[in-house]
Amino acid sequence: MNEIHIFLKWKHYLFSIAYRITGSYADAEDIVQESYLRWLSAKKEDIQNEKSYLGSITARLAFDLLKKASRKKETYIGPFLPEPIPETAESMDDERINFAFLVILETLNPKERAVFILRELFDFSYEEIAEIIGKTPDNCRQIFSRARVAIQSRKKKFEPDPKLHSKLLLEFSFACYHQDTQSLTKLLSEDVIAYADGGGKVHAARIPIPGIQRVVTLLKKTTEKKAKSTEIYFGYANGSPALVGYSNEVPSFVQIFTIQNKQIDTIFNLVNPDKLKGFQNKENLIKLGYLRKPSWITWVLFNVRRWFLIRN
Structure with missing residues (x-):
């Protein structure tokens, strides 16, 4: 399998990471494109796990963009809502997040959001997350716990039929x-x-x-x-x-x-x-x-x- 086919195999997974961290369809598309360029220039012989490598690149790019976007939100005119994407319940992947949940994620700070999504939805290890956000694994555990409590306090108990x-x-x-x-x-x-x-x-x-x-x-x-x-x-x-x-x-x-x-x-x-x-x-x-x-x-x-x- 050549490098293009390998990337295409994981492209949807990478978009899911980028979109759920940033809450932006357009930004997620740009991040996937940048991840592809970095993948092309990477030394493939040093990569043991392609999914892990690509996921970490994408997550780091998304986290960096999220930090910049959080500053822009402070001067945003009116309520700030995530960007919706066309997606049926049947077509949603394993990392299901409906729009109302994305709105709740907007109440978290960038570190809390990135840690929660990467751990809860994509099963990244705390060691992997620590490298992405620049914290220790123990710090990431604490951030995750704090984010989960904040989300549970706002999340609705019942989903409609x-x-x-x-x-x-x-x-x-x-x-x-x-x-x-x-x-x-x-x-x-x-x-x-x-x-x-x-x-x-x-x-x-x-x-x-x-x-x-x-x-x-x-x-x-x-x-x-x-x-x-x-x-x-x-x-x-x-x-x-x-x-x-x-x-x-x-x-x-x-x-x-x-x-x-x-x-x-x-x-x-x-x-x-x-x-x-x-x-x-x-x-x-x-x-x-x-x-x-x-x-x-x-x-x-x-x-x-x-x-x-x-x-x-």
Whole structure:
């Protein structure tokens, strides 16, 4: 097996490391490319374990970039959210992290995030991690323990049924389309909170919007503006059902939800164009099954059901 085939064998693994450490699709792509260049110039006779060698290079590059990015986040305009990637639950690899979990990882400092991901998800030894972040193995054990406690305190105890998630997503999209306040109120929890990431490049709320009344008002206002110029698709982002909007064939938003007690309790709305690069090739994503348009039958059945509910 030549050096190119060896690298391609581990390319997805390397992207997984880079993406989960940085939370950025574009940065992960760049890191994988840089890892490839370093692999080409490496002395292959000195390498005993190709996966370990490539993984360490990628992790070190990702960690270095994460430290630089953390300083930029301090001056970021509005809520900072990770970049979503097109990924169904079935296509996700063993290192599964949904979008809500990526948001939790944003609360960790760079060392905590890198140590937790490399140890918990990729089973790096503490000795390997120590070389990557410049700490001792004992320090890494302490950092990992601290990160795990912080994550567990924020992580939800229950994950929703995928069928329920898809059902709520469908009902939510139709309620927004019809400006149906009554249906939206039933779909959202009382303490729902909405985050919008525009990065100062697209108009978006610069603070989280809490509470059902304020969120409903926001949804009706933003949906009304988008309805005429945006093509809506049902899609998948980081293993969860999502709404994906396109304007002039360019992705304009990705909307992801979390659910608690059969209601939507968090809405993540990404509109910063720099964070939508994973959804650029619309036709290819449709072929791969990551996007689909709602069929006319779906629309008819939903409206018939809605009519009966109103009548009763």
